[in-house]
Amino acid sequence: MTLALNNVSFEVMPGETFVLMGLSGSGKSTLLRCINRLIDPTEGEVWIDGKNIVEMNREELREIRRRKLGMVFQNFALLPHRTVLDNVAFGLEIQGVPVEERRKKAEETLKLVGLGGYGESMPSELSGGMKQRVGLARALTSDPDILLMDEAFSALDPLIRRDMQDELLDLQQRLSKTIIFVTHDLDEALKLGDRIALMKDGAIVQIGTPEEILTNPENAYVEKFVADVDLTRVLSASDVMRHPEPVARCTAGPRVALHLMEEHDIGSVFVVDRDRRLKGLVTLEDTLKAVRAGKGLEEIINTEIPTVALDTPLTDIISVIAGSPYPVAVVDDENRLRGLVFRGAILAALARKGEDINATA
Incomplete structure (x- = not known):
């Protein structure tokens, strides 16, 4: 039988x-x-x-x-x-x-x-x-x-x-x-x-x-x-994202955002409210102008930034990040900032997963 x-x-x-x-x-x-x-x-x-x-x-x-x-x-x-x-x-x-x-x-x-x-x-x-x-x-x-x-x-x-x-x-x-x-x-x-x-x-x-x-x-x-x-069809945003630091509170002034960018040697910083809901992003250039003009941080926030959900496949994130000068923000259902995806992180994750698979041979 x-x-x-x-x-x-x-x-x-x-x-x-x-x-x-x-x-x-x-x-x-x-x-x-x-x-x-x-x-x-x-x-x-x-x-x-x-x-x-x-x-x-x-x-x-x-x-x-x-x-x-x-x-x-x-x-x-x-x-x-x-x-x-x-x-x-x-x-x-x-x-x-x-x-x-x-x-x-x-x-x-x-x-x-x-x-x-x-x-x-x-x-x-x-x-x-x-x-x-x-x-x-x-x-x-x-x-x-x-x-x-x-x-x-x-x-x-x-x-x-x-x-x-x-x-x-x-x-x-x-x-x-x-x-x-x-x-x-x-x-x-x-x-x-x-x-x-x-x-x-x-x-x-x-x-x-x-x-x-x-x-x-x-x-x-x-x-x-x-x-x-x-x-890239299996790994998702949650697999490759990094902890979202530093971030600026929207109630903080532009000098605080400027200090964060200088301290971490970055050209932009994401802005969140007190509940960590994403408000947008400010750049170094706009922040310097705001300091000189005496403007508040909320006046220079760029809200037109790419965001993805935690379960977004890598194949979709690659197309998003390719057309953006900024990291991709990962948000949950309530628009809380959960992580950031950088170009290098995607390549590193793919290489790391490949090494893990080869190591099991």
């Missing part, structure tokens, strides 16, 4: 996007289908909300599939003789939801995935990306706690695939579903996953966050798998 899954054990947290990744034949799709018992495991347990679904009878299993689980397939699996709206409402129809209620819910979900107004179209009239959105809408309409996505975007063209990945990230931010996502594409796994389980020959060889997988591979197989990854 062929051993499809071997000693696989993991836990997925509520609201987490957990990615099963591996080459073709590694067992990832088999594992996903064991979770909802499209494939019955010969041994082991699958616990969902304190219930082991392996021990459930057929009626109990149908109920948990209807209420708890939604699945998005690689080949869309739409019903060709039904309209888009009827496809999306199919799960509610199986649950016995009245026609008007299920059609209203289906229309709302279609708008959620960007297909408002396409309800009366037939699947044959849609592009591949639109069909996949219908499949996603169908899974979401039943409002399941858990979404199982089996290579959901692998059949799409690269540009459409990236759009669908962005769409899923946006939906996850709004809906906070628990998602188990299967892919063989490492870039896709790094983009979507909160954690990744890398599989080989039916076994999980490493589980970790995207950065843990990249920078601390547990064996030669993982190291080879991630060898060609572009680190």
Whole structure:
């Protein structure tokens, strides 16, 4: 016999996007289908909300599939003789939801995935990306706690695939579903996953966050798998930023800002309020003019400065910092200054991560 899954054990947290990744034949799709018992495991347990679904009878299993689980397939699996709206409402129809209620819910979900107004179209009239959105809408309409996505975007063209990945990230931010996502594409796994389980020959060889997988591979197989990854797509602002010092308070005078620039041998300084919310930046030249003219610091603050969020990928920061004479300010959701990114820090971080990866060989 062929051993499809071997000693696989993991836990997925509520609201987490957990990615099963591996080459073709590694067992990832088999594992996903064991979770909802499209494939019955010969041994082991699958616990969902304190219930082991392996021990459930057929009626109990149908109920948990209807209420708890939604699945998005690689080949869309739409019903060709039904309209888009009827496809999306199919799960509610199986649950016995009245026609008007299920059609209203289906229309709302279609708008959620960007297909408002396409309800009366037939699947044959849609592009591949639109069909996949219908499949996603169908899974979401039943409002399941858990979404199982089996290579959901692998059949799409690269540009459409990236759009669908962005769409899923946006939906996850709004809906906070628990998602188990299967892919063989490492870039896709790094983009979507909160954690990744890398599989080989039916076994999980490493589980970790995207950065843990990249920078601390547990064996030669993982190291080879991630060898060609572009680190600028994985590292974020929080990985390369430096402590934001010195900074000037906006209530301070220009002489204080001038003193900070002279003491630290810099040509500009960022300005924050008493709660460290970023107000802008002042330059050495403008500060000298303000001292001579008797102006206050707030009168010379430049507010047109580049800022990024803590989770902004390095690949986006590089394009921002290339066009700016100043460091890039890293701010949180409340616009508090959390760090500064310098050109040299980006190069140093990439070199350091490269050395860390090579050291594990």
